[in-house]
Amino acid sequence: MLVEKQVSLQPYNSFGIAARAEQLARIGHPSDLLGLMAQPEWGTSPHFVLGGGSNLVITGDVPGLVLKVEIPGRCLVEETAKGWLVEAGAGENWHDFVAWTLAQGWPGLENMALIPGTVGAAPVQNIGAYGVELQDRFHSLDAIDLVTGRSLTLDAAQCGFGYRDSVFKHAPSDERSMGLAGRALITRVRFWLPKPWKPVLGYLDLERKMAETGIHQPGAQQIFDWVVAIRRAKLPDPAVIGNAGSFFKNPTVTPEQCADIIARDPKVVHYPMPDGSIKLAAGWLIDACGWKGKTLGHAGVYEKQALVLVNRGTPERPCTGGEVMTLAKAIQTSVYERFGIRLEPEPVVI
Known part of the structure; x- marks a missing residue:
């Protein structure tokens, strides 16, 4: 080739x-x-x-x-009384794949509409949005070991999913470690979409859409349309303004830490988690430190969403990765000094 x-x-x-x-x-x-x-x-x-x-x-x-x-392909592997098993090639565009599943009458991925990237990259990051993460719909994937050339099939447990994390983001520490960063290339991914379909609506932006429209029992296509509208209103189009989407993970803290922050900043945006921890909105923390709309070098913070860093360069003087990371580190320092919280970047840095 x-x-x-x-x-x-x-x-x-x-x-x-x-x-x-x-x-x-x-x-x-x-x-x-x-x-x-x-x-x-x-x-x-x-x-x-x-x-x-x-x-x-x-x-x-x-x-x-x-x-x-760039591996293509979409298909229904199996349909049973309990759900649909759907497969896509790793090179398929994620949003297009989500739209396709809905067009076929197979709901379940609608909350993750308009997330940029490919299907093969989705498990690496364990992408998620508006109350649904990839691991909630994941069935299995195929990959090739880049050392041995052997084919691998991994289920959810073997992928080691965590919040914006998976086994594909960790290097193997020894021969027995399951870390697969740099070790595997994902070729195909399968998703289990359960029947009966149940909407996931417990997210503030979706609750606002229900209140605005008066639609309190939306179908999957309606949720898809809402998510697309919400994301387009909040996030810049990479084709217009270069960006990597949400740049920092939303940090989790103990209820005691959250109470301490609320005592100082009552408006802090926070969400209780099933395990008892509290998730804080990283975008709110960054905005509270005054970074929204600011520029450092040729990298900036998006004026509509402080969680997104953007390319402010020009064709003559493009933004560099070094400038992006300099800005990211300055933001991390500000948030830590004010709130005592260390923000962790989402993107892979090479």
Whole structure:
């Protein structure tokens, strides 16, 4: 297969950061990857798996080989009285896949509409929005071990899902560790969409939509439309303003820590969690520190949502990954000094 050299990665990361890949190969089928792995130079060169590039900050040119995953395909694997088992190739656009499942009459993913990226990248991040996380609908995935070339099939437990976390974000510490960061390339993902369908509406923005419209028993398509409208109103379109979506994870604290913060800042946005902890809105914390709309170098904080960092560069002087991370670290310092909370970035930084 063709391996391109010195390829610009600017079109392949939603932040629009200018960087180059020393080499880039497009993986349209698992056999493409196995062909590369059969070449003698495979084991001597570093490689990086690239999905949609929507959750990525590139801080410099990428050495070695970039594996751009473009595996297509959507299908219904099985339907039973209890639900639908649906599969998609790792290169499929996530939002398009969600819209397709609804068009087929298979609801369950509607709360995660308009999340940027590909299907294959979704389990890595354990994406989620408006009360639903990928792990809630996940069934299994197929992957290829980048060291041995063996095919893997992993269920939810083996993926080690956590809040915006999975086994694919952790490097193996030893031969027995399940850390698969840099070790596996996801090829296909399957989702279990249960019957009967039940709407997930316990989120403030969706409750507001119900109040505004008077629709108190929305169907899956209505929730999909609401989520799309909410996200478009709050978040910048990467095609217009480069960004990586929500840049920081919402931190969790103990009820005692939350009470302490409320005593100082009664308006803090917080959500009780099933395990007794309290999730705080990272965007609110950042806004409270005065960062909304601010710019540092050629990276800035989106004026409509403080949780989103954006590319303020120009074609002549594009934003760099270093500028993004300098801004991120300044925000982390401000939030820690005021609230005693350490914000953790969501994107992968390379």
